Amino acid sequence: MNKWVVKEFMADHNHPLVEQKNVQFLRSHRVIKNADKAQLNAMRGVGMGTSQIMDYMVQQSGGYKNVGFTKKDLYNHVDADRRVHLRDGDAEGALAYLCGKSEMDPSFYYKYNVDEDNRLANLFWADSTSKLDYSYFGDVLAFDTTYQTNAYKKPLVILVGINHHHQTIVFGCALLVDESVSTYTWVLETFLDAMNNKKPLSVITDGDKAMRKAIKRIFPDSCTVEEFECAWNDMLEMFNLHGHKWVTDIYAKRSRWAEAYLRGHFFAGMKNTQRCESMNAYLNRFLKTRLKLFEFVKHFDRALSRIRHNKAKAEFETHHSSAVLTTKLYALEKYAGTVFTRQCFLKFRDGMKNAELFFPVSTENHGGYRVHTLTKFRSPDKIWKLVFHVPT
Known part of the structure; x- marks a missing residue:
């Protein structure tokens, strides 16, 4: 029972044959070979998009008819590969990746917390190179918030400084659940814990109120200058500015802009968060808005490697080439x-x-x-x- 018996075979096709130029679209003739998969993974690892990879493979094989698969096949393979990596959960995958790095780098630091539903809330990490850089160049700390850097639109905070080549260097990175005072406080406390409680001399940020409150809470040091106060009062009298709203507001912020209050503080040439903004723009070349967390941390590492390669190049030029002399001194x-x-x-x-x-x-x-x-x-x-x- 439940068996089929062939009684007659007819060799003639029961449908029109596909033209030779259209054979490339037949499912039976389409396959992504192992060599193509290896090349695909390597290209994705350096941030190339699937569409760009397809264009490259088409050119490499001499045309669409020779590549052996369609763009849809390539996208399906990429999606299937991502599902394999995500089968244990995206956040778990990202944490597993960072845990693996800590096993290879004993000084690697990462910390996270979860919300009431046991979902990943905030995540901070810094490797041994970042910690070493901070020990040498951590007198000035700058940080700012950027957006649209991952699939969940979690705010990204990059804590940066300047090295002896006047290059922007990364001290640490954090993905946040929100931009509240408590969240920024957690970031700064975690950062200090990672950096052996070494506090910076100066902190530069974009002026966000929650961020300022967190800085004041973690770095409370401040000062007053009598000369500035006297000069300010003289100005108010001279121009009759008592009660002027803008003057009153800017006076309340004097410790962040008045030179008298900043004298004696080291800022390494930074006056605003332009370095942070430039770093964010640079990282956007490596970080796509739809990246999952485990992909994000991997691509962030790739960006760090490029930054540190530039530092190595500057070191080489300093030690193995001579400066061009142009003055009479x-x-x-x-x-x-x-x-x-x-x-x-x-x-x-x-x-x-x-x-x-x-x-x-x-x-x-x-x-x-x-x-x-x-x-x-x-x-x-x-x-x-x-x-x-x-x-x-």
Whole structure:
């Protein structure tokens, strides 16, 4: 029972034959070979999109008819491969990846917390290179929030600084559940824990109120300057600005902009969050908006590798090439080229050019004018006198 018996075979086709140019669309003739899969995985690993990979493979094989599969086949394979990686859960996959990194890198640090439904809320991580960079260059910390960097639209915070090549470096990264004071407080507390409780001298951010409150809570140090207060009150009296709303608001924020309050603080040349914004723009080249969490952390590592390669290149240029000397202060400039990194040397050389070759020796006041006595580098026996008439 339930058996079929062939009684007659007819060799003629019961449908029109497909033209040779359309054979490429037959399911029986379409297959993604193992070599193609390996190449696909390698290209996806460096961030190439599926459509771009298809175009490359078509060109490589000499046309669509020779590639052996369609773009839909390629997309189906990618989706199936992602489902395999996600079968244990996306968040679990991301945490497993970070756990694997910690096994290979003993100084690797990652921490997370979960919400009331036991779902991943906040995630922070920093590898040994980031921790080492912070130990050397952590006097100034800058961070900002960026969006649209993953499939869940979780806010991304990248904590950055500047190294001795004037390059932006990454100290740590966090994916957040929201932008509340408590969340930012968690980020800063976790960051300090990762960095052995070393606090920065200066913190630069975009001015977000929740972020400012968290900074004040974790980094409470502040100061007052009597001279600034006196000058401010004089200005209010002179221009009758008492009660002016904008003046009152900007005064309340004086500790974040007034030079008197910032004097003595080191900012490594940063005055705003432009470095953060540039870093976010750079990372967007590696991070797509639909990336799942486990994909995100992998692609973030790839971006870090590129950043650190640039640092290695700057180190090579500093130690294995000679600075070009352009000023007349040859001996001083040559010595500076041996003790500074190349970027620091260029900034120092600009300062030398601005200072020119003359040095002030003395200044005499004569009523309506002043006489400045100057000498010249390597010509101590010669002097120049500059007369400056004081405007009345």
